Amino acid sequence: MVRPEVTSPVEDQLALRADGLHKKFGAVTALAGVSFSIRTGEFVTLLGPSGCGKSTILRILAGIETPTRGAVAIGGKVVNDTERRILVQPERRDLSMVFQSYAVWPHMSVAANVAFPLRYRKVPRSERRGRVTEALRAVRMEEYVDRFPHQLSGGQQQRVAVARSIVGHPALLLLDEPLSNLDARLREDMRVELKRLHLQLGLTMLYVTHDQSEALAMSDRILVMDHGLVLQEGTPEEVYRSPESLTVARFLGVKNIVAGTVAGGSVVEALGGSLPATLAEPMASGAAVAVAIRPDGFSLAEEGSSRPSISGEIRLAQFLGGAYEHEIDAGGTMVIAQSPQRLGERGDTVDLSIDPEAVIAFPADETVT
Template sequence: MPSVKVNKIQKLFGKMKAVDGISFEVKDGELLTLLGPSGCGKSTTLRLIAGLERPDAGEISVGNKVLSSNEKKIFTPPEKRGMGMVFQSYAVWPHMTVGENVAYPLALRHVPKEVQKEKVRSALELVGLGGLGDRPGTLLSGGQQQRVALARALVFEPETLLLDEPLSNLDAKLRESMRIELKALQQRIGVTSVYVTHDQAEAMVLSDHILVMNQGHVEQEGPPREIYENPKTQFVMDFIGQVNYIEGKVVEVTPQGTLVKALQAPGNSSLQCTRLETTRGGQDVLLCIRPQDMTLYKEKPPERPNVWMCTVKVAAYMGDHEEYELTHGDQVLKVSGPASLKLRAGDNVFVELVPEGIKVWERKK
C-alpha cells in the first residue's frame, strides 16, 4: 500500500486558520492518529485528505500521485481518490439490508453483481459479521453498525482508510474491545490509515504514530511511547495522561541536578529534579509529575530524596487499584497505588516523587 504525504497544508474558514500549514507522512501500512482537543482541526485535516474540502495551500499525495496541490493546480475529486472512510455517525442506511449497505460503494463503481456478492461476503467476514448480510440495517447493535460502516469502507479494497472518531458513539466497554479489534484488522490488511480522535487512550492503543494537534498546528509527532514519555511541550504533557502540577522556584542548579522549592508545600520544602538543563537560580518553574512516577509508602523509606509526608483526602477504590487525592500543606497530589495499601481519608502516607519523573517547564506569571 502506498504512503500518504501531507505537505504544508492549510485551510482557512474566513480568517480563521482551521489547519495552519501542517505536514506529516503516513508510511506504507501504518496507522497515524490525529489527536487533539475539540476544534483543533483534526476533522478538517482528514476532510482535506479525502478531498471533501479544498485546501488554501499545500500538497497532498498518495504514493507517487499528487491528489491535491494549489501550486500545481491539481485537485482530484473524492470519488477518484480510492479512499475508504468511516465517520462518527456510522450512517448505516436503515432501508437497506446489511449486505446492500456494504455493497453500496461497489454499486457506485458499477462492479458486476456477482463480483459484488463475493466482495460483500468477504468484507462482512473480515469485520466479524459473516452471515448477517440479509439482516435489515435497523436490527443491529451499535457495535455491529460500526462494523458495517467499516466493511463498507473496506469492501472496494481502498489504498487508504480514513476514520473520524469511529468509536465515539459506542459505550465504554464496546469501545475498548473495538479498539483492539480495529487495530488487529488494520494490521492484518495493512491498509495505510489516518485516524482521528480526541481520546488519548484510544490513540495510544491504535497508533504507530501520533500527531498531537493544537489550534491548527502540530505540537508533536512520534510513536505513542515517545509522546507519552518525552512530551516536548506542556500542552502535550497535559493532554496525554494524568499530570500533577507543582508550582516552584529554582533554588540552585548543580551538576547532580536542580533543587526546586515547592511553593504550596509546608515550609517550601524542596524537590530534587534531574531534567533541568536550561534552568537558573531564582527562576519560576512548573513541575509536572505523572501518578506512576510517584510511589506510596506507609513507613518513611530511609535515605531517599523527595519523600513527602501527605494526608489522604480522598481514597477511591477501583477494584485492581486505588486512586488517592493527597495533600502536603496546600499542595494537592493525585496518586494511584495498589488496593492492598488500604489507605483511608485522614491517614498519613509517604510519597516519593521520583526525580527522573519530574518534568520542568518555565512558569509564566
C-alpha cells in the same frame, strides 16, 4: 496524465503526504500549516481537543473539504495542490473513511452497504459477494448480511461502517472518532477489533480522536494537535514519557501541574520538597517552572530510601478496579496519585516518593497556554 508524477523511492513507501495545510473558515483559522506523512501499513493518530483542526485534516484528505493552501499526495499521486490548482474529487481518491455518525445508508441492506464501494472499484459482479462476506467476517457481522440498519444496534452499525471501509482494500483508511458514540464496553472491544484489523489486513490507517487512551493503545505514531498546529509527533511512549510542552502533557492525561522553582541541576522545589525531575529545556537555578507529575509516578516512600519524598494527607481514595486513585493534599496543593495498592486511609499522612521519570519541569511562562 500526460506527465508522470515524479516520486522518489522514499516517496513510494509513503501512503500519504500532507504539505503545509492551511484552512480558514472566514476569519477563523482552523489549520495553520500542518505537514506530516504516513508510511504504508502505519497506524497514525491525530490527537487533540475538539476544534483543534484534526477532523478538518481528515476531511481535506478525503476531498470533502478543500484547503485554503497546501498539498496532499496519496500513494505518491498528488490529489490536492493549491499552487498547481489540482483538486481530485473524493470518488477519485483511493481511500475510505469511517464516520463518527457511522453514515450507514438507511435504505440499503447491510450487504448493499458493504458492496457499494466495490461497484465503483470495478470489482466484477461475480467477486463482489465473496468480498462482502470476507469484509463482514472481518468485523464478525456475517450473519447480519440481510438486515437493514434500523434493525442493528449502534455498535453493529459501526461494524458495518468499518466493513464498508475495508472492503475495497483502500490505500488509506481514515477514521473520524469512530468510537466516540459507543458505550464504554463496546468501545474497548471495538478498539481491539480495529487494531486487529490493522495488523491482519496490513491497512494504513489515520485515526482521529480526543481520547488519549485510545491514541496510546492503538497507534504506531501520534500527532498531538492544538489550535490548528501539530505540537508534537512521536511514538506513544515518546509523547507520553517526554511531552515537549505543557499542553501535550495535559492532553496525555497529566492532571498534576504544580508551580515550582529549579533548585540546581535537575532538581526542582515543589510540593514542599525537592524532586529530581526531567527539565524540558536547560534552565538556570532559581527559575520558575511548571511541574507536570504523572499520577502513576507516586509510590509509598520506603524506609531509608534515597529518593527524596514529599509528605501529604490523603483526602480521598477511590478504587478504580485496576488501581487506586488518591487525592492528596501536599503542603496545600492538591495532587492526584495512582498506584496499584492503596496508599493509606482517608486522613492518613503519608510519605510519598516520586519517580523522577514522571516529573517534567517546563518554563513557568508556559502555564499561560
